[in-house]
Amino acid sequence: MSSLAARQAEAQVLTLEQAVQEALQNNYGIQVAMRQAERAELQVTRGNAGQLPSVDLNANYNASVNQAIAEFITGQTLDQTARASGLGASLRVNYTIFDGLGMFYRYERLEENAQLQQLNSRLQMENTVAQVISTYLEVLNQQQTAETAQEAVAMSAERLYRVERLLGAGQLTLLDKLNAQVDLVSDSTALLDAQLLLQQSKFNLQYLMGSSSALPELDRQIQITTGLDYDN
Known part of the structure; x- marks a missing residue:
């Protein structure tokens, strides 16, 4: 009310x-x-x-999958899968002195x-x-x-x-x-x-x-x- x-x-x-x-x-x-x-x-x-430092933080993640298939004259087949990943980060500090x-x-x-x-x-x-x-x-x-x-x-x-x-x-x-x-x-x-x-x-x-x-x-x-x- x-x-x-x-x-x-x-x-x-x-x-x-x-x-x-x-x-x-x-x-x-x-x-x-x-x-x-x-x-x-x-x-x-x-x-x-602008009187204090500024901080930039960047992060990234990459992943990939690769598959390879091979067939031999003997009739055999080879199937392989490869996986890869990566993690990256960066930190940058900026400060204006004057x-x-x-x-x-x-x-x-x-x-x-x-x-x-x-x-x-x-x-x-x-x-x-x-x-x-x-x-x-x-x-x-x-x-x-x-x-x-x-x-x-x-x-x-x-x-x-x-x-x-x-x-x-x-x-x-x-x-x-x-x-x-x-x-x-x-x-x-x-x-x-x-x-x-x-x-x-x-x-x-x-x-x-x-x-x-x-x-x-x-x-x-x-x-x-x-x-x-x-x-x-």
């Missing part, structure tokens, strides 16, 4: 801080950047810079590349955090818009109901009913648009969090903290 699914089992509210930590753990872009940083760090060795400080420059470049990848990893994390915060707030905003649109539809439906009753009593005209119907259709369309935008913003948040689980209810009491843990 994922951490998001576990939280859903315990509580139906996802806080902003939880969403950020989920993204730091599961976001694909962050994982790629961290792996690249780890590989770059592993490349920072004296051997890769290459004009090139080995030291290469080591510095390896270190600089590792530092650059670490910086890129950190930047990826910070960008993702900013995107999660923005998208989280967007979901809340779209939820509010959808709720407002839902209330407008309910009010328009109630208005149409009252107009139809008054029309039956002869107190209103067909034009009043038509206007009420137009308002209801307009509000219903706005509700559909708001719901689509809400679903899209929820999908975007799930993508940033690296989660395929259904998104729980978001916490509307936003608390921004600067104590985020980028290392875990």
